[in-house]
Amino acid sequence: MSVPLSQILTLTMIPVAATVVGGVAAAFHAPAERTRSFVQHFAAGVVFAVVAGELLPEITAGHQPLGVVIGFALGVAVMLLVRQWAERLENTAQGRSASTGNLGLIVAVGIDVLLDGLLIGVGFAAGARVGTLLIVALTLELLFLGVSVASSLVQDGASRGRVIGTVSGLSLLVIVGSLLGGTLLQGLTGLALEIVLSFGAAALLFLVTEELLTEAHEVKETPLITSAFFAGFVALYLLELLT
Known part of the structure; x- marks a missing residue:
């Protein structure tokens, strides 16, 4: 059953607000x-639980091996390309003015946020x-993405008003991504749905593994953090079991 676009938009306001609050x-x-x-460790565990407890069972029920291969390959390829492009932007910005470096960071994060919104649309599919x-x-992931972006901008000397405005603008891309996903992916069945769900699981x-935990491991581990x-x-x- 398709989820109304208005419902997707309403629920999407939660991560949007979290991004702004973090910033x-x-x-x-x-x-x-x-x-x-x-x-970040906690958020990684939550995201992993969604993949293991919700997306993978849906994919298994579809019984479409070809769709799984195509979807996972596309998901990994897209994420690798996004990371490579983000790293290139950061390397290009090194040695230039702070504003140029900030622009590279903002563009890279904007793509990341847009993909997060698209993944929300995948989930509702x-x-x-x-x-x-x-x-x-x-x-949770977007909350600390907002924190990370704001912290980087503050370190580069940006004013509080500019920091808050930038993070707020980036948060709107979550809405754009979720609306795109909610519009284009609703009503999919069969192989197409299997590809989309597999893409989402891989992403x-x-x-x-490559973002939340990698960044979290830059800090010395303690038993509590792990x-x-x-x-x-x-x-x-547990939330899945109770709902």
Whole structure:
């Protein structure tokens, strides 16, 4: 059953608000590195639980091996291309003015945020339940994406007003991505749906392993920080069982 676009838009406002809150908070006082690492581990566990508990069972039920191969290949390829382009922008900006460096960061993050919004649309293509749980997972990820962007801009000397305005503008790309996904992907069945869901699963796994956990591991690990990943996984999985 298709999910109304108005419902997708309403729920998407949650991660949008989280992105803005993260940016505003960091504009005034950035959280400690260990706190960020803890929450990034927790968010990674939550996202992983959505993939394992919701998307993979939907993919398995479709019984479309070709769709799985195509979707996973496309998902990994797109995420690798996005990362490569983001790194190229950052390398190009090195040695130039702070504003040029900021522009490279903003463009790279904008693409990332747009993809997150698109993944929300992918989730709702599988149903309201999957989409809603994905909203929960990506809200945490986008919260600390807002923190990271704001912290980088503050370090480069940007004013609080500019930091908050930039993060708020980036957050709107979540809406654009979710509306695109919600419009283009609703009503898909068979092979097409299998490709889309597999693409989403691969992209989310990439987000967990190559972005959230990679950045989180830049801080020295402690048992508490490591356990946050499993706490996030269990928390979301229990939510799945109770709904």
